[in-house]
Amino acid sequence: MSGDLLKSYRFREERQADWQKLDLILTRAENGGVKSLTDEQMLALPRLYRQAVSSLSVARSISLDQNVIAYLESLCTRAYFFVYGARTTIGERMMVFLRSDWPAAVRGAVWPTLLSALFFFGGWGLAFFLCLQDMEWYWTFHGHSFFEGRNPDATVEYLRSTIYTDGHGDGQLTAFSSYLFNNNAQIALFAFALGFAFGIPTAWLLVYNGVMIGSMYAVFWDKGLGFEFTGWLMIHGVTEIFAIILAGAAGFIIGGAVAFPGAQTRLASARSAGQKAATIAMGCVVMLIIAALLEGFGRQLINSDVARYTIAAATGVWWMLYFYMRREERRG
Amino acid sequence: MTNTATPSPNKRQRPGVSIEAATQRRARMAEEMRQSKLIRRLVTPEGAAIRLKLATAAERAGAFLIDIAIQWAIVIATLFGLSFLMAGLGEGSSNIAFAFWLVFFFFVRNFYYIFFEIGQRAATPGKRALGLRVAARNGGRLTANSVLARNFIREIEIGLPFQFALMGGDEASGWMALFGLLWSGVFLLFPIFNKDKMRVGDLIAGTWVIRSPKTKLMHDITSANSVPDSGSRFNFTTAQAEAYGIHELHVLEDVLRQSTVEVKRQVAARIRTKIGWAQQPGETDLAFLEAYYGSLRRRLEQRMLLGERKADKFDVR
Numbered sequence: 255m256s257g258d259l260l261k262s263y264r265f266r267e268e269r270q271a272d273w274q275k276l277d278l279i280l281t282r283a284e285n286g287g288v289k290s291l292t293d294e295q296m297l298a299l300p301r302l303y304r305q306a307v308s309s310l311s312v313a314r315s316i317s318l319d320q321n322v323i324a325y326l327e328s329l330c331t332r333a334y335f336f337v338y339g340a341r342t343t344i345g346e347r348m349m350v351f352l353r354s355d356w357p358a359a360v361r362g363a364v365w366p367t368l369l370s371a372l373f374f375f376g377g378w379g380l381a382f383f384l385c386l387q388d389m390e391w392y393w394t395f396h397g398h399s400f401f402e403g404r405n406p407d408a409t410v411e412y413l414r415s416t417i418y419t420d421g422h423g424d425g426q427l428t429a430f431s432s433y434l435f436n437n438n439a440q441i442a443l444f445a446f447a448l449g450f451a452f453g454i455p456t457a458w459l460l461v462y463n464g465v466m467i468g469s470m471y472a473v474f475w476d477k478g479l480g481f482e483f484t485g486w487l488m489i490h491g492v493t494e495i496f497a498i499i500l501a502g503a504a505g506f507i508i509g510g511a512v513a514f515p516g517a518q519t520r521l522a523s524a525r526s527a528g529q530k531a532a533t534i535a536m537g538c539v540v541m542l543i544i545a546a547l548l549e550g551f552g553r554q555l556i557n558s559d560v561a562r563y564t565i566a567a568a569t570g571v572w573w574m575l576y577f578y579m580r581r582e583e584r585r586g
Numbered sequence: 587m588t589n590t591a592t593p594s595p596n597k598r599q600r601p602g603v604s605i606e607a608a609t610q611r612r613a614r615m616a617e618e619m620r621q622s623k624l625i626r627r628l629v630t631p632e633g634a635a636i637r638l639k640l641a642t643a644a645e646r647a648g649a650f651l652i653d654i655a656i657q658w659a660i661v662i663a664t665l666f667g668l669s670f671l672m673a674g675l676g677e678g679s680s681n682i683a684f685a686f687w688l689v690f691f692f693f694v695r696n697f698y699y700i701f702f703e704i705g706q707r708a709a710t711p712g713k714r715a716l717g718l719r720v721a722a723r724n725g726g727r728l729t730a731n732s733v734l735a736r737n738f739i740r741e742i743e744i745g746l747p748f749q750f751a752l753m754g755g756d757e758a759s760g761w762m763a764l765f766g767l768l769w770s771g772v773f774l775l776f777p778i779f780n781k782d783k784m785r786v787g788d789l790i791a792g793t794w795v796i797r798s799p800k801t802k803l804m805h806d807i808t809s810a811n812s813v814p815d816s817g818s819r820f821n822f823t824t825a826q827a828e829a830y831g832i833h834e835l836h837v838l839e840d841v842l843r844q845s846t847v848e849v850k851r852q853v854a855a856r857i858r859t860k861i862g863w864a865q866q867p868g869e870t871d872l873a874f875l876e877a878y879y880g881s882l883r884r885r886l887e888q889r890m891l892l893g894e895r896k897a898d899k900f901d902v903r
Contacts, residue, residue: 260884263806270803277803284707307634316891318883320836321804321843328801330636334628335708335719335798338727344704347730355731432685436692440741443696447742450773450786508790525723525792532735532791539696550685 262317269309273329276302280332287343303333351536359533360577363503366510370502373457374495377464378471385472395469410477417479417486418557435546438494439539442501446508446535453509460502467495485562490548492570497541504531504538541573611900614833623781626796628725641718641795643777646785652712657698661691699737704730717799723782723792732791739787746770807842808880819869820877826861827885831898835886838879842872850875 259267279295279302291299310326317323360367384391389406441459448455467487474483511527512520548565556562624640641649668683702710708728709719720736722728750766753759777785788794830838841853854871857863857878865874886896 260808260880260887262883262887263808266806273803287706304632307630307632307636310636311634316887318832318835318887318890319806320839321801322806325801325803327637328799330630330634331638331796331798332800334630334636335721336706338631339706339708347704351730432688436688439692439696443738443741444745447739450739450742450790521789521792524790528735528790528792529729529731532731532738535738536734546689 262313262319262322265312265316266319266322269305272302272305273309273326276306276333277329280329280336283336284332299333300337303330303337306330306333351533355533356537356540357577359530360500360537362530363500363507363534366503366506367499369506370456370460370499373460373502374464374499377461378468379464380461381465381468382472382475385469386476389473389476392469392473395465406473406476408473410479413474413477413479414482417474417482431546431550434549435542438498438545439542442498442538442542443535445498445501446504446531446538449505449508449531450512451509452513453506456502456505456509460498463498482559485559485566486553488566489553489556489562490545492566493541493548493573494545496570496573497538497545500534500541501538504534507531507534607900611898624783626782630725638721639797640783641716641797643783645716645718645797646777646783646795649710649712649716649718652715653698653710656711657694660694660698664690696737696741699740700733703728703733703737708733713795717797718795719798720793721796723788723794728793732793734791736785736787736791736793739785739790742770743773743776743786747774804843807839807876808883819866820874820881822861822863822878822881824885826863827881828896829857829861829899830882831896831901832886833898835879835882838875838882842875842879847871 275298279291279299282290282295306326307330310323310330313323313326381391381395385395392406441463445456445459448459471480471483471487474480507527508524508531511523515523518526548569552565553562556565624642626638626640628636628638630636665687668687672680672683699710703720707714707719708721713719720728720733722732747767747770750763750770753763753766773786776789777783782788782794784794838853841849845853851871854874857875858865861878863874889896
């Protein structure tokens with residue numbers, strides 16, 4: 255046997271400089287993002303990528319050096335994900351989300367939203383009318399451990415005092431509203447995620463939340479504080495309740511897609527629904543942040559009923575316009 | 587010079603493969619089958635096939651545990667930092683600090699994964715540590731919506747079983763909790779029961795988690811052979827160079843790249859016996875192994891070009 259080199263070794267010897275160049279570019283891009291690449295590297299990338307991919311298929315058929323093949327496999331995989339990967343920055347992505355993706359997703363989900371609203375307000379109405387007829391229902395819904403004094407046994411004066419603040423204890427209320435945000439946002443994400451179980455737990459969660467608010471509403475209504483309580487609730491409630499309803503709608507989208515995939519396969523149907531629904535759920539978190547700000551600051555600082563109603567109406571109109579108005583008309 | 591000296595043992599006794607060797611071979615093939623079930627072919631737009639290896643459920647659980655540990659470290663460190671800050675600022679700030687911490691907690695809990703998976707590497711620190719990444723199932727671009735979807739779903743996979751596990755108390759709610767735990771356990775254990783190792787979030791988002799470890803390009807072992815001296819000393823006959831197959835070649839490659847002197851000595855001794863090669867004065871084990879690796883690979887690669895893949899030493903063609 256002569257001492258000449260193996261074919262597969264010569265093959266590798268001729269190309270490995272380029273492989274390593276590609277490796278270097280990828281490592282840089284992975285660590286520092288696309289911006290850390292020079293123009294020269296950007297231009298070289300597609301050529302190096304194609305070369306590596308073709309090297310891989312040749313190497314598979316001529317070389318038995320498993321290190322070379324493993325290296326090329328990993329190099330090509332990394333390069334593929336980079337070349338065909340997402341190129342947008344987080345900032346751009348957020349702008350697209352706010353400007354078009356989110357409203358479009360909500361606009362495309364009118365029926366699930368209405369269904370979700372039906373469950374929520376159904377629970378609300380049910381609890382409200384039951385409680386008005388017989389206040390014993392309140393205890394059925396809330397149990398006897400309700401930590402605040404806002405129950406049917408409280409006096410009108412006490413209830414009134416919970417609606418208006420005198421400026422004391424701001425810090426505590428801030429903490430409380432951030433606790434509520436935490437809670438609500440988690441519930442919203444739950445309502446979304448539970449949609450996977452055909453939407454049934456989502457429906458239950460919506461009814462339950464509706465019942466909670468509806469029964470409380472009945473307590474204040476019964477004491478003749480309906481008008482004041484509505485202002486107190488709605489200053490942030492318009493945003494918050496809308497968010498919860500949309501989260502429920504997101505859950506129903508997924509549940510519907512999993513239960514009734516139509517002409518698609520169940521997997522494909524779940525996937526396309528999941529993308530839309532996730533956009534809505536993300537939006538719910540944004541809405542709940544705004545609601546928490548309104549609750550934490552707006553409600554504590556503003557004690558006038560008229561101002562509260564104005565803000566409530568303004569947020570309602572804003573969300574309606576933002577979601578349901580056609581984009582083209584808005585630009586024009 | 588050819589070397590076919592001494593214990594030239596009963597060379598071709600094919601039917602007499604020992605039971606032990608046959609069992610080992612079957613076990614090896616079963617393992618290869620199992621591994622190949624985790625491999626998915628991705629055909630790039632250039633028409634080349636890339637083989638993606640799915641992460642196993644165990645690897646993903648490992649990555650998740652690392653991530654959970656990091657999340658807790660962040661949350662607890664922030665809590666300490668804030669309480670330290672509050673001690674400096676006085677009483678009034680404690681509520682605001684607590685409010686901040688609660689919101690922060692929510693974001694760490696839900697957006698830690700999203701933040702990292704939206705990035706260029708599509709992997710959280712835990713996944714990175716284990717060489718995993720998230721990829722779109724259809725081979726396309728991993729969209730931000732997919733990342734959101736797969737991580738919002740995490741709430742029912744981890745959060746729900748956890749909540750049911752914490753529930754309990756009296757008998758009625760105990761039964762409720764048990765039922766809930768069983769029901770939500772379906773979501774938790776979902777990845778084990780499907781061939782693509784998807785969790786519910788992956789299913790909804792159209793993603794899966796693959797292994798993409800970084801491999802280093804090492805020197806070619808045959809490059810040492812090009813030194814003229816060592817090449818001439820070892821002249822294996824065709825029969826000697828054909829004693830083994832591709833599997834043994836790869837094992838030999840591993841031995842040469844990453845094993846101790848002692849292992850190399852044993853392997854060299856076994857190969858010498860098998861091919862009937864007498865150790866010459868001044869012949870080191872390493873030089874012998876490298877030379878034999880070179881000849882074996884040359885022979886096998888030649889045969890591969892002719893379309894014959896000799897899988898292992900039992901493969902007689």
